[in-house]
Amino acid sequence: MDKVVELEGSRSLEGMIDIATEHHQAGRLEDAAILYRRVLDEKPRHVDANHLLGVIAYQQDRFDTAVELIGKALPDRPASDPIRVNLGRALIGAGRLSEGAEALWSGGYYDEAEEACREAIARTPEDHLLYILLSRILMDDDRPREAETVIYQAFRRVPERDASAGNDTLDLSEYNSATKAFTYSIDIVGTCNLRCPSCPVGNLSDIERPKGFMDVGLFEEIVKKIKSECQNETPNLWLFNWGEPFLHPKLAEIIRIAKAHALPVMLSSNMTTKLDFKEVIRAEPETIKISLSGMTQEVYGKTHARGNIETVKENMRKLRRYIDEFDAKTVVYVSYHMYRHNICDYGDAVVFANSLNFDLLPIVAFFQPLEKMVELVENELSDVDKTLVDLLIEHPLVGVIMSKRIADPAQDCGLRSNAMAINHDGSVALCCGVYQPANMLGVKFTDLPHQELQALKYEHDFCKTCYKSHLSWLPIPPHQPEQNGVTHERQKENLYRKFRQSRGQE
Numbered sequence: 001m002d003k004v005v006e007l008e009g010s011r012s013l014e015g016m017i018d019i020a021t022e023h024h025q026a027g028r029l030e031d032a033a034i035l036y037r038r039v040l041d042e043k044p045r046h047v048d049a050n051h052l053l054g055v056i057a058y059q060q061d062r063f064d065t066a067v068e069l070i071g072k073a074l075p076d077r078p079a080s081d082p083i084r085v086n087l088g089r090a091l092i093g094a095g096r097l098s099e100g101a102e103a104l105w106s107g108g109y110y111d112e113a114e115e116a117c118r119e120a121i122a123r124t125p126e127d128h129l130l131y132i133l134l135s136r137i138l139m140d141d142d143r144p145r146e147a148e149t150v151i152y153q154a155f156r157r158v159p160e161r162d163a164s165a166g167n168d169t170l171d172l173s174e175y176n177s178a179t180k181a182f183t184y185s186i187d188i189v190g191t192c193n194l195r196c197p198s199c200p201v202g203n204l205s206d207i208e209r210p211k212g213f214m215d216v217g218l219f220e221e222i223v224k225k226i227k228s229e230c231q232n233e234t235p236n237l238w239l240f241n242w243g244e245p246f247l248h249p250k251l252a253e254i255i256r257i258a259k260a261h262a263l264p265v266m267l268s269s270n271m272t273t274k275l276d277f278k279e280v281i282r283a284e285p286e287t288i289k290i291s292l293s294g295m296t297q298e299v300y301g302k303t304h305a306r307g308n309i310e311t312v313k314e315n316m317r318k319l320r321r322y323i324d325e326f327d328a329k330t331v332v333y334v335s336y337h338m339y340r341h342n343i344c345d346y347g348d349a350v351v352f353a354n355s356l357n358f359d360l361l362p363i364v365a366f367f368q369p370l371e372k373m374v375e376l377v378e379n380e381l382s383d384v385d386k387t388l389v390d391l392l393i394e395h396p397l398v399g400v401i402m403s404k405r406i407a408d409p410a411q412d413c414g415l416r417s418n419a420m421a422i423n424h425d426g427s428v429a430l431c432c433g434v435y436q437p438a439n440m441l442g443v444k445f446t447d448l449p450h451q452e453l454q455a456l457k458y459e460h461d462f463c464k465t466c467y468k469s470h471l472s473w474l475p476i477p478p479h480q481p482e483q484n485g486v487t488h489e490r491q492k493e494n495l496y497r498k499f500r501q502s503r504g505q506e
Protein backbone atom coordinates (compact mmCIF):
# COMPACT_ATOMS: atom_id res chain seq x y z
CA MET A 1 0.00 0.00 0.00
CA ASP A 2 3.05 2.27 0.43
CA LYS A 3 3.24 3.25 -3.23
CA VAL A 4 -0.48 3.82 -3.37
CA VAL A 5 -0.17 6.35 -0.55
CA GLU A 6 2.99 7.77 -2.04
CA LEU A 7 1.09 8.53 -5.20
CA GLU A 8 -1.63 10.41 -3.39
CA GLY A 9 0.06 13.71 -4.21
CA SER A 10 0.88 12.83 -7.78
CA ARG A 11 -1.81 13.84 -10.26
CA SER A 12 -0.26 12.16 -13.32
CA LEU A 13 -2.81 9.62 -14.50
CA GLU A 14 -0.30 7.74 -16.59
CA GLY A 15 2.09 7.60 -13.62
CA MET A 16 -0.73 6.14 -11.54
CA ILE A 17 -1.46 3.56 -14.23
CA ASP A 18 2.23 2.54 -14.30
CA ILE A 19 2.33 1.96 -10.57
CA ALA A 20 -1.05 0.22 -10.63
CA THR A 21 0.21 -2.12 -13.34
CA GLU A 22 3.21 -2.99 -11.20
CA HIS A 23 0.87 -3.94 -8.37
CA HIS A 24 -1.35 -5.80 -10.79
CA GLN A 25 1.50 -7.84 -12.24
CA ALA A 26 2.79 -8.67 -8.77
CA GLY A 27 -0.65 -10.04 -7.85
CA ARG A 28 -1.57 -7.19 -5.46
CA LEU A 29 -4.99 -6.87 -7.03
CA GLU A 30 -6.63 -4.67 -4.37
CA ASP A 31 -3.78 -2.12 -4.46
CA ALA A 32 -3.96 -2.01 -8.24
CA ALA A 33 -7.74 -1.64 -8.15
CA ILE A 34 -7.56 1.37 -5.82
CA LEU A 35 -5.32 3.19 -8.28
CA TYR A 36 -7.33 2.22 -11.35
CA ARG A 37 -10.46 3.54 -9.61
CA ARG A 38 -8.71 6.74 -8.68
CA VAL A 39 -7.82 7.27 -12.34
CA LEU A 40 -11.45 6.60 -13.28
CA ASP A 41 -12.64 9.15 -10.71
CA GLU A 42 -10.75 11.75 -12.70
CA LYS A 43 -11.30 10.33 -16.15
CA PRO A 44 -14.24 7.90 -16.28
CA ARG A 45 -13.56 6.82 -19.88
CA HIS A 46 -9.83 6.11 -19.37
CA VAL A 47 -9.20 3.11 -21.61
CA ASP A 48 -6.42 1.36 -19.64
CA ALA A 49 -8.05 1.94 -16.25
CA ASN A 50 -11.41 0.52 -17.38
CA HIS A 51 -9.75 -2.37 -19.18
CA LEU A 52 -7.37 -3.34 -16.37
CA LEU A 53 -9.93 -2.89 -13.61
CA GLY A 54 -12.13 -5.18 -15.73
CA VAL A 55 -9.29 -7.70 -15.93
CA ILE A 56 -9.08 -7.67 -12.12
CA ALA A 57 -12.83 -8.33 -11.93
CA TYR A 58 -12.30 -11.22 -14.34
CA GLN A 59 -9.48 -12.59 -12.19
CA GLN A 60 -11.85 -12.44 -9.24
CA ASP A 61 -14.59 -14.29 -11.15
CA ARG A 62 -16.85 -11.22 -11.19
CA PHE A 63 -17.60 -11.72 -14.84
CA ASP A 64 -20.55 -9.37 -15.33
CA THR A 65 -18.55 -6.49 -13.85
CA ALA A 66 -15.59 -7.50 -16.02
CA VAL A 67 -17.78 -7.37 -19.13
CA GLU A 68 -19.13 -3.97 -18.18
CA LEU A 69 -15.71 -2.43 -17.45
CA ILE A 70 -13.84 -3.92 -20.38
CA GLY A 71 -16.77 -3.01 -22.62
CA LYS A 72 -16.30 0.63 -21.62
CA ALA A 73 -12.70 0.48 -22.85
CA LEU A 74 -13.61 -0.95 -26.20
CA PRO A 75 -15.33 1.64 -28.39
CA ASP A 76 -13.29 2.76 -31.37
CA ARG A 77 -10.64 0.06 -30.87
CA PRO A 78 -9.75 -2.22 -33.79
CA ALA A 79 -11.36 -5.66 -33.88
CA SER A 80 -8.09 -7.38 -33.08
CA ASP A 81 -7.25 -5.21 -30.06
CA PRO A 82 -6.20 -7.31 -27.01
CA ILE A 83 -8.97 -5.56 -25.08
CA ARG A 84 -11.51 -7.38 -27.23
CA VAL A 85 -9.84 -10.69 -26.42
CA ASN A 86 -10.14 -10.01 -22.70
CA LEU A 87 -13.75 -8.99 -23.26
CA GLY A 88 -14.26 -12.32 -25.01
CA ARG A 89 -12.94 -14.24 -22.03
CA ALA A 90 -15.09 -12.19 -19.64
CA LEU A 91 -18.17 -12.80 -21.79
CA ILE A 92 -17.51 -16.53 -21.73
CA GLY A 93 -17.07 -16.37 -17.96
CA ALA A 94 -20.44 -14.60 -17.78
CA GLY A 95 -22.01 -17.41 -19.81
CA ARG A 96 -22.39 -15.31 -22.99
CA LEU A 97 -20.66 -17.94 -25.07
CA SER A 98 -21.36 -16.89 -28.64
CA GLU A 99 -20.47 -13.24 -28.02
CA GLY A 100 -17.28 -14.38 -26.31
CA ALA A 101 -16.43 -16.74 -29.14
CA GLU A 102 -16.91 -13.96 -31.65
CA ALA A 103 -14.61 -11.60 -29.77
CA LEU A 104 -11.90 -14.26 -29.43
CA TRP A 105 -12.22 -15.16 -33.09
CA SER A 106 -11.58 -11.51 -34.00
CA GLY A 107 -8.40 -11.61 -31.95
CA GLY A 108 -7.22 -14.77 -33.68
CA TYR A 109 -7.66 -16.96 -30.61
CA TYR A 110 -9.28 -19.72 -32.61
CA ASP A 111 -8.94 -22.59 -30.12
CA GLU A 112 -10.65 -20.68 -27.32
CA ALA A 113 -13.26 -19.31 -29.73
CA GLU A 114 -13.99 -22.80 -31.08
CA GLU A 115 -14.30 -24.28 -27.61
CA ALA A 116 -16.79 -21.61 -26.52
CA CYS A 117 -18.77 -21.94 -29.73
CA ARG A 118 -19.00 -25.73 -29.48
CA GLU A 119 -20.15 -25.40 -25.88
CA ALA A 120 -22.81 -22.93 -26.99
CA ILE A 121 -23.94 -25.39 -29.69
CA ALA A 122 -24.17 -28.16 -27.10
CA ARG A 123 -26.50 -25.92 -25.09
CA THR A 124 -28.68 -24.75 -27.99
CA PRO A 125 -28.19 -27.11 -30.92
CA GLU A 126 -31.14 -25.62 -32.80
CA ASP A 127 -29.44 -22.21 -33.16
CA HIS A 128 -28.13 -22.18 -36.74
CA LEU A 129 -26.25 -18.91 -36.16
CA LEU A 130 -23.83 -20.71 -33.84
CA TYR A 131 -22.91 -23.11 -36.62
CA ILE A 132 -22.30 -20.20 -38.97
CA LEU A 133 -20.01 -18.60 -36.41
CA LEU A 134 -18.17 -21.88 -35.87
CA SER A 135 -17.71 -22.29 -39.62
CA ARG A 136 -16.17 -18.82 -39.79
CA ILE A 137 -13.77 -19.60 -36.94
CA LEU A 138 -12.74 -22.88 -38.59
CA MET A 139 -12.28 -21.23 -42.02
CA ASP A 140 -9.93 -18.67 -40.49
CA ASP A 141 -8.12 -21.45 -38.65
CA ASP A 142 -7.40 -23.01 -42.05
CA ARG A 143 -9.69 -26.00 -41.47
CA PRO A 144 -12.04 -25.62 -44.44
CA ARG A 145 -13.31 -29.22 -44.51
CA GLU A 146 -14.44 -29.01 -40.89
CA ALA A 147 -15.99 -25.60 -41.61
CA GLU A 148 -17.84 -27.14 -44.52
CA THR A 149 -19.32 -29.92 -42.36
CA VAL A 150 -20.55 -27.35 -39.87
CA ILE A 151 -22.08 -25.02 -42.47
CA TYR A 152 -24.08 -27.87 -44.02
CA GLN A 153 -25.38 -28.72 -40.54
CA ALA A 154 -26.59 -25.12 -40.26
CA PHE A 155 -28.23 -25.33 -43.67
CA ARG A 156 -30.12 -28.49 -42.71
CA ARG A 157 -31.23 -27.04 -39.39
CA VAL A 158 -32.60 -23.71 -40.51
CA PRO A 159 -36.33 -23.90 -41.25
CA GLU A 160 -37.74 -22.64 -44.51
CA ARG A 161 -39.76 -19.48 -44.28
CA ASP A 162 -43.41 -20.38 -44.04
CA ALA A 163 -45.41 -17.39 -45.19
CA SER A 164 -48.53 -19.54 -45.45
CA ALA A 165 -48.63 -20.02 -41.66
CA GLY A 166 -50.66 -16.82 -41.48
CA ASN A 167 -48.55 -15.02 -38.89
CA ASP A 168 -46.11 -13.68 -41.43
CA THR A 169 -45.48 -10.02 -40.81
CA LEU A 170 -42.25 -9.56 -42.73
CA ASP A 171 -42.69 -6.78 -45.26
CA LEU A 172 -40.23 -7.32 -48.07
CA SER A 173 -41.66 -4.79 -50.48
CA GLU A 174 -39.04 -2.11 -49.87
CA TYR A 175 -36.21 -4.60 -50.42
CA ASN A 176 -37.32 -5.72 -53.83
CA SER A 177 -34.03 -6.77 -55.37
CA ALA A 178 -35.19 -6.39 -58.93
CA THR A 179 -33.75 -3.18 -60.25
CA LYS A 180 -36.37 -0.78 -61.49
CA ALA A 181 -34.57 -0.50 -64.82
CA PHE A 182 -34.50 -3.50 -67.11
CA THR A 183 -30.99 -4.87 -67.72
CA TYR A 184 -29.82 -6.48 -70.95
CA SER A 185 -26.57 -8.46 -70.69
CA ILE A 186 -25.36 -8.98 -74.20
CA ASP A 187 -22.39 -11.29 -74.49
CA ILE A 188 -20.82 -9.70 -77.55
CA VAL A 189 -17.94 -12.19 -77.18
CA GLY A 190 -18.88 -15.80 -76.59
CA THR A 191 -15.71 -16.79 -74.80
CA CYS A 192 -12.76 -15.49 -72.82
CA ASN A 193 -8.98 -15.68 -72.90
CA LEU A 194 -8.88 -16.51 -69.15
CA ARG A 195 -10.15 -19.45 -67.10
CA CYS A 196 -11.09 -18.03 -63.69
CA PRO A 197 -12.06 -20.92 -61.38
CA SER A 198 -14.98 -18.93 -59.93
CA CYS A 199 -16.50 -18.46 -63.41
CA PRO A 200 -18.03 -21.13 -65.67
CA VAL A 201 -15.53 -20.28 -68.42
CA GLY A 202 -12.97 -21.78 -66.03
CA ASN A 203 -14.95 -24.28 -63.97
CA LEU A 204 -17.17 -25.66 -66.76
CA SER A 205 -14.61 -25.42 -69.54
CA ASP A 206 -15.41 -28.91 -70.83
CA ILE A 207 -18.97 -27.90 -71.71
CA GLU A 208 -19.69 -27.42 -75.39
CA ARG A 209 -20.99 -23.91 -75.93
CA PRO A 210 -20.98 -21.91 -79.15
CA LYS A 211 -18.01 -19.53 -79.20
CA GLY A 212 -17.46 -16.46 -81.31
CA PHE A 213 -17.95 -12.72 -81.78
CA MET A 214 -21.35 -11.11 -82.16
CA ASP A 215 -21.97 -9.89 -85.68
CA VAL A 216 -22.22 -6.08 -85.75
CA GLY A 217 -25.38 -6.19 -87.86
CA LEU A 218 -27.00 -8.56 -85.37
CA PHE A 219 -26.03 -6.24 -82.53
CA GLU A 220 -27.76 -3.35 -84.28
CA GLU A 221 -30.91 -5.46 -84.82
CA ILE A 222 -30.92 -6.36 -81.12
CA VAL A 223 -30.51 -2.74 -80.08
CA LYS A 224 -33.37 -1.64 -82.32
CA LYS A 225 -35.63 -4.34 -80.86
CA ILE A 226 -34.67 -3.28 -77.33
CA LYS A 227 -35.54 0.31 -78.17
CA SER A 228 -38.88 -0.65 -79.66
CA GLU A 229 -40.15 -2.97 -76.95
CA CYS A 230 -38.37 -2.29 -73.68
CA GLN A 231 -40.64 -1.16 -70.86
CA ASN A 232 -38.06 1.35 -69.60
CA GLU A 233 -36.82 4.35 -71.50
CA THR A 234 -33.17 3.72 -70.65
CA PRO A 235 -32.50 0.10 -69.85
CA ASN A 236 -29.03 -0.92 -68.67
CA LEU A 237 -26.94 -2.29 -71.48
CA TRP A 238 -24.11 -4.54 -70.33
CA LEU A 239 -21.88 -5.79 -73.13
CA PHE A 240 -20.73 -8.87 -71.23
CA ASN A 241 -22.00 -11.88 -69.39
CA TRP A 242 -19.65 -14.88 -69.57
CA GLY A 243 -17.27 -13.38 -72.12
CA GLU A 244 -14.50 -10.83 -72.46
CA PRO A 245 -15.80 -7.83 -74.46
CA PHE A 246 -12.34 -6.37 -75.10
CA LEU A 247 -11.59 -9.36 -77.36
CA HIS A 248 -14.15 -8.11 -79.89
CA PRO A 249 -12.28 -6.56 -82.84
CA LYS A 250 -15.25 -4.27 -83.56
CA LEU A 251 -15.99 -3.18 -80.02
CA ALA A 252 -15.68 0.53 -80.88
CA GLU A 253 -18.29 0.18 -83.64
CA ILE A 254 -20.62 -1.69 -81.28
CA ILE A 255 -20.37 1.06 -78.69
CA ARG A 256 -21.12 3.70 -81.31
CA ILE A 257 -24.24 1.82 -82.41
CA ALA A 258 -25.54 1.60 -78.83
CA LYS A 259 -24.87 5.28 -78.29
CA ALA A 260 -26.52 6.22 -81.55
CA HIS A 261 -29.65 4.63 -80.08
CA ALA A 262 -29.18 6.54 -76.84
CA LEU A 263 -28.34 3.43 -74.82
CA PRO A 264 -25.58 3.94 -72.24
CA VAL A 265 -23.03 1.14 -72.30
CA MET A 266 -21.25 -0.68 -69.53
CA LEU A 267 -18.22 -2.88 -70.16
CA SER A 268 -16.42 -5.17 -67.76
CA SER A 269 -12.97 -6.43 -68.60
CA ASN A 270 -10.11 -8.49 -67.26
CA MET A 271 -7.79 -6.04 -69.06
CA THR A 272 -5.48 -8.82 -70.17
CA THR A 273 -6.10 -8.68 -73.89
CA LYS A 274 -3.46 -7.63 -76.35
CA LEU A 275 -5.79 -5.74 -78.71
CA ASP A 276 -5.24 -2.02 -78.88
CA PHE A 277 -8.36 -0.38 -77.46
CA LYS A 278 -7.63 3.22 -78.46
CA GLU A 279 -10.71 3.36 -80.70
CA VAL A 280 -12.83 1.88 -77.90
CA ILE A 281 -12.01 4.79 -75.65
CA ARG A 282 -12.53 7.23 -78.48
CA ALA A 283 -16.05 5.76 -78.77
CA GLU A 284 -16.51 6.78 -75.12
CA PRO A 285 -18.42 3.97 -73.39
CA GLU A 286 -20.19 5.29 -70.27
CA THR A 287 -18.64 2.84 -67.81
CA ILE A 288 -15.72 0.41 -67.72
CA LYS A 289 -15.31 -1.96 -64.80
CA ILE A 290 -11.88 -3.55 -64.45
CA SER A 291 -11.90 -6.96 -62.75
CA LEU A 292 -8.87 -7.63 -60.57
CA SER A 293 -7.89 -10.19 -57.93
CA GLY A 294 -4.29 -9.45 -56.98
CA MET A 295 -1.23 -7.37 -57.75
CA THR A 296 1.46 -10.04 -57.97
CA GLN A 297 1.40 -12.89 -60.46
CA GLU A 298 1.39 -15.52 -57.72
CA VAL A 299 -1.73 -14.09 -56.10
CA TYR A 300 -3.55 -12.87 -59.22
CA GLY A 301 -2.91 -16.04 -61.25
CA LYS A 302 -4.73 -18.18 -58.70
CA THR A 303 -8.11 -16.61 -59.34
CA HIS A 304 -7.53 -15.07 -62.78
CA ALA A 305 -6.06 -18.23 -64.28
CA ARG A 306 -4.06 -17.64 -67.51
CA GLY A 307 -4.00 -13.90 -66.79
CA ASN A 308 -0.80 -11.89 -66.59
CA ILE A 309 -0.85 -9.13 -63.99
CA GLU A 310 1.82 -7.07 -65.76
CA THR A 311 -0.38 -6.95 -68.88
CA VAL A 312 -3.29 -5.77 -66.71
CA LYS A 313 -1.18 -2.98 -65.21
CA GLU A 314 0.13 -1.95 -68.62
CA ASN A 315 -3.41 -1.88 -70.06
CA MET A 316 -4.67 0.16 -67.10
CA ARG A 317 -1.93 2.74 -67.68
CA LYS A 318 -2.83 2.79 -71.37
CA LEU A 319 -6.49 3.25 -70.48
CA ARG A 320 -5.67 6.32 -68.41
CA ARG A 321 -3.54 7.74 -71.25
CA TYR A 322 -6.31 7.26 -73.83
CA ILE A 323 -8.97 8.72 -71.55
CA ASP A 324 -6.83 11.81 -71.03
CA GLU A 325 -5.92 12.05 -74.71
CA PHE A 326 -9.58 11.98 -75.84
CA ASP A 327 -10.91 13.74 -72.80
CA ALA A 328 -13.34 10.82 -72.60
CA LYS A 329 -16.13 11.03 -70.02
CA THR A 330 -15.96 7.26 -69.42
CA VAL A 331 -16.22 6.34 -65.75
CA VAL A 332 -13.66 3.66 -64.90
CA TYR A 333 -13.48 1.73 -61.66
CA VAL A 334 -11.59 -1.28 -60.47
CA SER A 335 -13.57 -4.11 -58.93
CA TYR A 336 -11.22 -5.91 -56.57
CA HIS A 337 -12.52 -9.44 -56.02
CA MET A 338 -11.80 -10.13 -52.35
CA TYR A 339 -10.61 -13.63 -51.51
CA ARG A 340 -8.73 -15.02 -48.52
CA HIS A 341 -5.48 -15.32 -50.45
CA ASN A 342 -5.47 -11.80 -51.93
CA ILE A 343 -6.15 -9.58 -48.91
CA CYS A 344 -2.37 -9.11 -48.88
CA ASP A 345 -2.41 -7.28 -52.22
CA TYR A 346 -5.44 -5.11 -51.50
CA GLY A 347 -3.48 -2.08 -50.28
CA ASP A 348 -1.19 -2.15 -53.32
CA ALA A 349 -4.21 -2.40 -55.61
CA VAL A 350 -5.79 0.70 -54.06
CA VAL A 351 -2.55 2.66 -54.42
CA PHE A 352 -2.11 1.57 -58.03
CA ALA A 353 -5.72 2.31 -59.03
CA ASN A 354 -5.68 5.68 -57.31
CA SER A 355 -2.36 6.59 -58.94
CA LEU A 356 -4.22 6.34 -62.24
CA ASN A 357 -7.17 8.25 -60.82
CA PHE A 358 -9.47 5.23 -60.87
CA ASP A 359 -11.67 4.33 -57.91
CA LEU A 360 -11.30 0.87 -56.47
CA LEU A 361 -14.36 -0.87 -55.07
CA PRO A 362 -13.83 -4.17 -53.28
CA ILE A 363 -16.39 -6.90 -53.80
CA VAL A 364 -16.51 -10.12 -51.81
CA ALA A 365 -15.80 -12.74 -54.48
CA PHE A 366 -18.51 -15.26 -55.25
CA PHE A 367 -18.82 -18.60 -56.98
CA GLN A 368 -20.68 -19.03 -60.25
CA PRO A 369 -22.65 -20.17 -62.27
CA LEU A 370 -26.06 -21.21 -60.88
CA GLU A 371 -25.62 -24.81 -62.05
CA LYS A 372 -22.51 -25.05 -59.88
CA MET A 373 -24.31 -23.37 -56.99
CA VAL A 374 -27.00 -26.06 -57.18
CA GLU A 375 -24.21 -28.66 -56.87
CA LEU A 376 -22.85 -26.71 -53.92
CA VAL A 377 -26.21 -26.66 -52.14
CA GLU A 378 -26.43 -30.42 -52.67
CA ASN A 379 -22.87 -30.82 -51.39
CA GLU A 380 -21.72 -32.40 -54.62
CA LEU A 381 -18.88 -30.13 -55.66
CA SER A 382 -15.69 -31.61 -57.07
CA ASP A 383 -12.44 -31.22 -55.15
CA VAL A 384 -11.26 -28.67 -57.72
CA ASP A 385 -14.33 -26.49 -57.11
CA LYS A 386 -13.91 -26.88 -53.37
CA THR A 387 -10.39 -25.49 -53.70
CA LEU A 388 -11.95 -22.30 -55.07
CA VAL A 389 -14.71 -22.21 -52.45
CA ASP A 390 -12.01 -22.50 -49.76
CA LEU A 391 -10.55 -19.23 -51.02
CA LEU A 392 -13.82 -17.36 -50.55
CA ILE A 393 -14.16 -15.07 -47.56
CA GLU A 394 -17.54 -16.51 -46.67
CA HIS A 395 -18.89 -19.95 -47.53
CA PRO A 396 -21.59 -19.35 -50.19
CA LEU A 397 -24.05 -21.43 -48.20
CA VAL A 398 -24.36 -18.62 -45.63
CA GLY A 399 -26.21 -16.51 -48.20
CA VAL A 400 -28.32 -19.52 -49.17
CA ILE A 401 -29.23 -20.09 -45.52
CA MET A 402 -30.36 -16.48 -45.27
CA SER A 403 -32.48 -16.90 -48.35
CA LYS A 404 -33.97 -20.18 -47.06
CA ARG A 405 -34.95 -18.52 -43.80
CA ILE A 406 -36.31 -15.24 -45.16
CA ALA A 407 -36.98 -15.11 -48.88
CA ASP A 408 -40.60 -15.48 -49.87
CA PRO A 409 -40.80 -18.05 -52.68
CA ALA A 410 -44.04 -16.47 -53.84
CA GLN A 411 -42.01 -13.46 -55.01
CA ASP A 412 -40.73 -13.21 -58.56
CA CYS A 413 -37.04 -13.63 -59.29
CA GLY A 414 -35.45 -10.32 -60.32
CA LEU A 415 -33.10 -11.97 -62.82
CA ARG A 416 -36.15 -13.29 -64.64
CA SER A 417 -38.57 -10.37 -64.37
CA ASN A 418 -36.13 -7.52 -64.93
CA ALA A 419 -33.25 -8.83 -67.00
CA MET A 420 -32.47 -10.52 -70.30
CA ALA A 421 -29.25 -12.36 -71.14
CA ILE A 422 -28.40 -12.60 -74.82
CA ASN A 423 -25.58 -14.79 -76.16
CA HIS A 424 -23.12 -13.78 -78.90
CA ASP A 425 -25.14 -15.67 -81.54
CA GLY A 426 -28.33 -13.84 -80.59
CA SER A 427 -29.83 -16.76 -78.64
CA VAL A 428 -31.38 -16.08 -75.23
CA ALA A 429 -30.40 -17.61 -71.90
CA LEU A 430 -32.86 -18.33 -69.10
CA CYS A 431 -30.99 -15.68 -67.10
CA CYS A 432 -27.52 -14.20 -66.75
CA GLY A 433 -26.63 -16.71 -63.99
CA VAL A 434 -26.87 -19.92 -66.03
CA TYR A 435 -24.28 -21.40 -68.39
CA GLN A 436 -25.24 -24.87 -69.55
CA PRO A 437 -26.84 -25.33 -72.99
CA ALA A 438 -29.89 -26.99 -71.37
CA ASN A 439 -30.64 -23.68 -69.68
CA MET A 440 -30.79 -21.65 -72.87
CA LEU A 441 -34.27 -20.84 -74.19
CA GLY A 442 -33.54 -22.25 -77.66
CA VAL A 443 -34.73 -19.13 -79.48
CA LYS A 444 -33.15 -15.97 -80.84
CA PHE A 445 -33.84 -12.63 -79.20
CA THR A 446 -34.90 -11.11 -82.49
CA ASP A 447 -37.34 -13.93 -83.33
CA LEU A 448 -39.88 -13.46 -80.55
CA PRO A 449 -41.49 -10.45 -78.91
CA HIS A 450 -40.55 -9.61 -75.34
CA GLN A 451 -43.63 -11.15 -73.71
CA GLU A 452 -43.15 -14.47 -75.49
CA LEU A 453 -39.50 -14.62 -74.42
CA GLN A 454 -40.57 -13.89 -70.88
CA ALA A 455 -43.22 -16.62 -71.07
CA LEU A 456 -40.54 -19.16 -72.09
CA LYS A 457 -38.51 -18.25 -69.02
CA TYR A 458 -41.48 -18.76 -66.70
CA GLU A 459 -42.01 -22.25 -68.09
CA HIS A 460 -38.42 -23.37 -67.62
CA ASP A 461 -37.75 -26.22 -65.22
CA PHE A 462 -34.40 -24.92 -64.04
CA CYS A 463 -36.13 -22.03 -62.27
CA LYS A 464 -37.95 -24.59 -60.13
CA THR A 465 -34.63 -26.21 -59.22
CA CYS A 466 -33.16 -22.82 -58.51
CA TYR A 467 -36.07 -21.80 -56.25
CA LYS A 468 -35.89 -25.16 -54.46
CA SER A 469 -32.19 -24.58 -53.81
CA HIS A 470 -32.94 -21.05 -52.49
CA LEU A 471 -30.80 -19.50 -55.22
CA SER A 472 -33.33 -17.34 -56.98
CA TRP A 473 -32.93 -13.58 -56.88
CA LEU A 474 -35.50 -12.61 -54.26
CA PRO A 475 -35.79 -9.64 -51.93
CA ILE A 476 -33.98 -10.04 -48.61
CA PRO A 477 -33.71 -7.22 -46.08
CA PRO A 478 -30.13 -6.20 -45.29
CA HIS A 479 -28.40 -6.84 -41.93
CA GLN A 480 -29.71 -10.28 -41.20
CA PRO A 481 -28.77 -12.20 -38.04
CA GLU A 482 -26.58 -14.51 -40.18
CA GLN A 483 -24.24 -11.56 -40.15
CA ASN A 484 -24.32 -12.00 -36.39
CA GLY A 485 -22.85 -8.59 -35.76
CA VAL A 486 -20.15 -9.62 -38.18
CA THR A 487 -20.30 -7.94 -41.52
CA HIS A 488 -17.96 -8.86 -44.32
CA GLU A 489 -16.00 -5.81 -43.23
CA ARG A 490 -15.17 -7.50 -39.94
CA GLN A 491 -14.27 -10.74 -41.71
CA LYS A 492 -11.93 -8.88 -44.01
CA GLU A 493 -10.45 -7.04 -41.05
CA ASN A 494 -9.87 -10.36 -39.25
CA LEU A 495 -8.16 -11.80 -42.29
CA TYR A 496 -6.00 -8.72 -42.73
CA ARG A 497 -4.90 -9.02 -39.11
CA LYS A 498 -4.06 -12.65 -39.71
CA PHE A 499 -1.99 -11.68 -42.76
CA ARG A 500 -0.10 -9.04 -40.76
CA GLN A 501 0.51 -11.51 -37.95
CA SER A 502 1.91 -14.02 -40.45
CA ARG A 503 4.42 -11.35 -41.45
CA GLY A 504 5.28 -10.59 -37.86
CA GLN A 505 3.79 -7.11 -38.20
CA GLU A 506 1.40 -7.50 -35.28
Ligand SMILES: C[S@@+](CC[C@H](N)C(=O)[O-])C[C@H]1O[C@@H](n2cnc3c(N)ncnc32)[C@H](O)[C@@H]1O
Binds near residue numbers: 196241
Ligand atom coordinates in the same frame (compact mmCIF):
# COMPACT_ATOMS: atom_id res chain seq x y z
C1 LIG B 1 -17.99 -13.24 -65.91
S1 LIG B 1 -17.41 -11.63 -65.97
C2 LIG B 1 -17.33 -11.24 -67.68
C3 LIG B 1 -16.65 -9.91 -68.01
C4 LIG B 1 -15.15 -9.89 -67.96
N1 LIG B 1 -14.57 -11.05 -68.52
C5 LIG B 1 -14.65 -9.65 -66.56
O1 LIG B 1 -14.19 -10.60 -65.94
O2 LIG B 1 -14.72 -8.52 -66.11
C6 LIG B 1 -18.86 -10.73 -65.46
C7 LIG B 1 -18.68 -9.98 -64.15
O3 LIG B 1 -18.49 -10.90 -63.11
C8 LIG B 1 -17.56 -10.35 -62.20
N2 LIG B 1 -16.91 -11.47 -61.54
C9 LIG B 1 -16.26 -12.49 -62.11
N3 LIG B 1 -15.84 -13.36 -61.19
C10 LIG B 1 -16.22 -12.86 -60.00
C11 LIG B 1 -16.09 -13.30 -58.66
N4 LIG B 1 -15.48 -14.43 -58.37
N5 LIG B 1 -16.60 -12.54 -57.68
C12 LIG B 1 -17.22 -11.37 -57.96
N6 LIG B 1 -17.39 -10.91 -59.22
C13 LIG B 1 -16.90 -11.65 -60.22
C14 LIG B 1 -16.60 -9.56 -63.06
O4 LIG B 1 -15.98 -8.54 -62.29
C15 LIG B 1 -17.49 -9.05 -64.14
O5 LIG B 1 -17.93 -7.74 -63.89
Ligand code: SF4
Binds near residue numbers: 192195242244
Ligand atom coordinates in the same frame (compact mmCIF):
# COMPACT_ATOMS: atom_id res chain seq x y z
S1 SF4 C 1 -12.09 -12.94 -67.08
FE1 SF4 C 1 -14.30 -12.78 -66.82
S2 SF4 C 1 -15.26 -14.13 -68.35
FE2 SF4 C 1 -13.06 -14.54 -68.28
S3 SF4 C 1 -12.94 -16.35 -67.03
FE3 SF4 C 1 -12.60 -14.56 -65.72
S4 SF4 C 1 -14.61 -13.94 -64.95
FE4 SF4 C 1 -14.92 -15.40 -66.61
Ligand code: SF4
Binds near residue numbers: 463464
Ligand atom coordinates in the same frame (compact mmCIF):
# COMPACT_ATOMS: atom_id res chain seq x y z
S1 SF4 D 1 -35.05 -18.49 -60.62
FE1 SF4 D 1 -32.89 -18.90 -60.82
S2 SF4 D 1 -32.64 -19.78 -62.87
FE2 SF4 D 1 -34.63 -18.77 -62.78
S3 SF4 D 1 -34.23 -16.73 -63.56
FE3 SF4 D 1 -34.06 -16.63 -61.34
S4 SF4 D 1 -31.90 -16.91 -60.90
FE4 SF4 D 1 -32.26 -17.58 -63.02
